[in-house]
Amino acid sequence: MPYARLLTPLLLVCSNVFMTFAWYGHLKYRSVALPKVILISWGIAFFEYLLMVPANRMGSTVYSAPQLKGLQEVITLLVFAGFSTLYLGQALKWNHWAGFGLILVAAWLIFLE
Incomplete structure (x- = not known):
């Protein structure tokens, strides 16, 4: 699947938006x-699974399982950073960014061949 390398991250981003709302959206209410x-969170998470499962299935044709997980973690942090700031109004501090940076380094190491 030549398009899997690009479509996988796109589907992971979309699924993460749903999951972030399922896990953290209720904090506003x-x-x-x-x-x-x-119950509402489960309903939102259903749509996350509709995107996540195909993303991982397709992605496994071009990425290893550890690479998929590393990619997922980086995407999760990026989506969460935007969500926290824009939706919850909770800006991230330097230590949050530093911690996220360490996770980014870990994901980069996973992709080394």
Whole structure:
């Protein structure tokens, strides 16, 4: 699949947007009952799986499993950084960026051949 190398990260970004909202979107609505939040989060996560599973299946034709996981972690952090700042209004501090940077280095090491 020649398009898998580019389509995989794109699908992972889209799936991460859904999952970030499923996991953290409710933090903006603390007055909503927890059982309701859980059900809504499961519903949002369903769409994440519709993108994540095909992304990993397709991506496995061009990336190893550890590379897929490393790519996923970097994408997760980038999506979360934007979400935290833009949606939750919680800017990231230097130590958050430093920690994310260390994870980026770890992902880079995974891609070394």
